[in-house]
Amino acid sequence: MPVPTDRIAVTIHAADPLSRAGIVRHLQHQPTVEVVPSSPPGAAGPAAATVAAAAAVAVMAVDRIDEPSAAELRELLRGGERPVVLIARELREPELLAVVEYGVRAILWRHQTTEERLFEAIRQSARGECVLPPDLIGRVLGQMNRLRRSEASAACAGTGAVPPFGLAPRETDVLRLLADGLDTRTISEKLAYSERTVKNILHGLMSRLQLNNRAHAVAYALREGYI
Structure with missing residues (x-):
C-alpha cells in the first residue's frame, strides 16, 4: 500500500514485553518511522479506527504461530489494507503456508533481525513489496512442489483431481x-x-x-x- 507521506506509521504487536521493547529500540533511531499505539484485538469505535487508519505497517513478533497469534494475525490482515511484517523464531511448513495465504508480505527470522533489516522490511512492505529470507523461499517452493506431486498422484489413482x-x-x-x-x-x-x-x-x-x-x-x- 503506498504511503502518503515520508513517514511510516508502525504498530507493534508482541505478547512478550521484552520483544516489544526490542523492536521499539530497533526503530527509535529511524527518522522516517513513527511507532503509534495499537488498539486491542477486536477493538471498535472512533479511536480504534483512527489508529488503524494511521498505521501503514504492523510489526508482529512471535515464537511460533499458535491459535491466539493466528487469530491476531488474521485480524491485523483483515481487509488487506495494512501490510504485516512478521518476526518469528521458527515456522513449520503448515504454519508457513498459512501465514503466506493470510497475506503476510514480509517475514524475518528473529535471530537475523537487525535494525537495518527490520527497517528495510517495513519500508518495502509499505510500498507493497514482499520480503522473505532466501531459505524461506526454498521451503515454500519445496512445500508447493510436494503438494503438486500429491495432487498428481491422487488424480492418477482416481481419488482426486488436479x-x-x-x-x-x-x-x-x-x-x-x-x-x-x-x-x-x-x-x-x-x-x-x-x-x-x-x-x-x-x-x-x-x-x-x-x-x-x-x-x-x-x-x-x-x-x-x-x-
Whole structure:
C-alpha cells in the first residue's frame, strides 16, 4: 500500500514485553518511522479506527504461530489494507503456508533481525513489496512442489483431481515476476505492458479467484503449480 507521506506509521504487536521493547529500540533511531499505539484485538469505535487508519505497517513478533497469534494475525490482515511484517523464531511448513495465504508480505527470522533489516522490511512492505529470507523461499517452493506431486498422484489413482487451469498465460507471467520481488513498474518494462495493464491483470485475477492481495495471489499460483 503506498504511503502518503515520508513517514511510516508502525504498530507493534508482541505478547512478550521484552520483544516489544526490542523492536521499539530497533526503530527509535529511524527518522522516517513513527511507532503509534495499537488498539486491542477486536477493538471498535472512533479511536480504534483512527489508529488503524494511521498505521501503514504492523510489526508482529512471535515464537511460533499458535491459535491466539493466528487469530491476531488474521485480524491485523483483515481487509488487506495494512501490510504485516512478521518476526518469528521458527515456522513449520503448515504454519508457513498459512501465514503466506493470510497475506503476510514480509517475514524475518528473529535471530537475523537487525535494525537495518527490520527497517528495510517495513519500508518495502509499505510500498507493497514482499520480503522473505532466501531459505524461506526454498521451503515454500519445496512445500508447493510436494503438494503438486500429491495432487498428481491422487488424480492418477482416481481419488482426486488436479485443480483446473485458472490463469491466463499473461497472468502467470505477471505472477512469476511478482514472485521474484519485482514491482509494478519493473514488471511492465519486462513484459512490455503499461503499468495500468499490469495493475488490471492483477486486479482481475484477484477478483476472479477471491484473493486478498498480491502475496496471496503469488501463494495461490505457487500452490496450484502455475509458477
